[in-house]
Amino acid sequence: MTKQARILVTIGLMLGMALTALDTTIVGTAMPSIVSKLGGVTLYAWVISVYLLTSTTTVPIYGKLADLYGRKLLLLIGTALFLIGSIACGMSQNMVQLILARALQGLGAGAVQPLVLTIIGDLFSLEERARVQGLFSGVWGLSSIVGPALGGLIVDNLSWSWVFFINIPFGLISALLLIFALKENVTRQKHSLDYLGAATLTGSAVALLFAIQQGGTTWAWDSLPSISLFVVAALLLALFIWTELRASEPILPLSLFKNRFVALGSIGGVVLGTVMFGLSSYLPLYVQGVKGGSATDAGLFLTPQLISWPIAAVLSGRLAIRVGYRFTAILGGILVVAGSFCVAFFNAQTPTLWAVFPMIAIGAGLGLISNVNILSVQNSVPWNLRGVATASTQFFRTMGGTVAIAIMGTVLNGQMQPRFAAILARYPGLAKSLSTQDSPANLLVRPESRSLLPVQLLPQLEGALMQSLFWVYLMVAFVAVVALLIAFAYPRGRADEHAYHSEGEEEEHVEPTLASVDLG
Template structure:
């Protein structure tokens, strides 16, 4: 399968295609977080509070599991048609979610939407690799990274505004005009594959990989909340996920055209970038989960306002992602940026570990800006490095693999940090109550919400808020060693000269003993 080179694609058409790809990625990234602030309204309307977590898990599960499959199908049969099918599937899921009349229907249709979302995420990044050479790809990759980060932060804010002024159903209907626009633009401007070759699909690998990833994501998403970590359900999901993972590796070694080819892991850039992505995803998604909680409980702000207060994080992530992409496109070496980025990210995590009840909003905004800048220097540049280092026939699978490991890392980070928070919170609150001589709280503290906090006497409220702040601090203390691991892993990323054409694989530039942070481009 081959695509026309970017030299044969007029600039005007390239910009149209890029805009459509950006729209696709924006929609997919937004819908992973936009429902969070609408969940109380949705569950109240559909009478399904006991299944609340599944509205989020269904999308996360479907999008993560489908990512490697979409990537491989694009490699085999051409990315244009599968990107368009992903748009159609996503839009169909959006319409069905908007008209759902029960929690079961909504959860099922969220999974359909997630299947399309997985194709949009990997398809956008893989298509741009087909029409823009690596040397020029940095600026486009930077925009992708910025959009992904912005969507992660803006999703809850946009969801809160839509629920407050319209209906929760418009969270899904709002996707339609933008998705239809992206569909028409890609149909008109995106070049199609020039070859049709018979291929053998890896059905066994697809099935076992889906089973493994599904079990692990369900373990991290539902364990500790829907059922205890020590329950047979949690342990069973973990065992099934690990065993299926081992079987998947065995199958892939024997498959004619594997979903995630073993030879990719022999590529130092892919293996390093996947490890870095996993750890950065672990720290990023795991730690970002607690910022809205801090704002809504400790600072007493609404879900919508808590989204607004996350804007410094978005500005840092979006701005630095674009800046790094632009610098790489101008000839700067990419290897120093993940190193610097993981260092800055770790500093940001450490600073957030000092935030307490009395920390000023300006100081907290500065800390979030630093964290966002660090993440912005890392995430998308890894995709550019991987696409440059693999064969064109593997670009889809390699891009999907990088995103897949980041998503799995995020799932594990959210689950583990969440478990640490829930374990530490009762001890912190009990310690604070003991210091003021309170033995029986005025409300049930097992279900703390912003609403229940208003019913506490001032002295008990102060004790609870300090307990919540201290517990969140401990999460960032745990996140710092994870950031250090990311720094160490980033040092293993090889520097590969970005090629100026689409197809030849570049030669590796020997790693130097000189400090890469001090080297000129």
């Protein structure tokens, strides 16, 4: 592959990564406008949840199929599904249609995100990969966090449909670049697909995510539906493990996790998802509910993290090559821990300027850790396992973030309820109106309703919300400590000392897949 072709492929892959990462978060700020047009407010959460369900549960399946049939075909299929789903979303006439279209969109996204990183692992040498994967890690982090602000901008200036239609031109450009520039010559062989493993893994993940998404909202955590879903998830997981131990070509080979780097990358994915999604979900509540800022202010508050993440991700690869995974991950862990504990002690009087430094530290730390996870996994396995190994880190990252957000939401609600109740007991008139209209937290995040609150009541409600958020941010900080501990589990030594070295096996799989790769 020529240098020019590799540049075109890289651009195409970056566009694909950016689009699917954006769609994870961009819809949130558009939902009020969507509901006002389509109705169906009771189905509100499903528009976001169904995308998360389908895009997460299919990741390991696509990773395995890409190892068997080649990356390009599966990536183009995923891109096509994503674009068809985007068109269907924008043309939806009611909430049921939108939910079905989002499910189709998620089926495509489940292929795009892990296979983009896998192809990068195929095309570039370790030294080149260290730089390029850092760039892609930064694109993923930047796109995921900037999504809410972009969604609001599109809705304010165009219409909610363009939140989905904007994907079309960029997705087509991405697909065309890959069709013409990425050359892949796959040797067709007969395979025994692990259908039962795919079905049980998907079923277990769907049951778990469904229980988490609906628990505490649609029904109580200790209700029969919640308990039943958790039991089903556990039973299907047990059946999946039993199946994988006996399958000739398992969809997710459990032997992979005997590899230290795959195990650390998967655990690290859970931690990374928890910190990233936890802060991006609950820091805007601090900015708007405690400090009285707008949605735009909340987006600006996260900007330092948006800037430091991609810069650190690019530098991470160079550090890993020169001084090893261990030092790079430890440095990232220290930055995330320091920044997260600072966030835990934010209050209404914290100057915005002071908040910049913790956000820079957290973004830089996450950028360093995320790239170490990807590089170490891809560098330690043969070609025929690289797709499923990369997919496992993405799968655990999203699952970890989803579970963490649900747990944090439960903690936040548990903290807010008694604090707000004690305050409102002193204002019986307001408490009576709130019982039929709105909650104190919702009042605090809307500028028009904040201005109507009594002067003596507002700081009390802000203080109660801040005290409640403290416990959420403290959870994030302790998870960051886990990230630091995981970093110490990486072996010492340079990255190339821990590379997969079975020359015969490597050549056997690389040659039929990448017809001609010129790394010069």
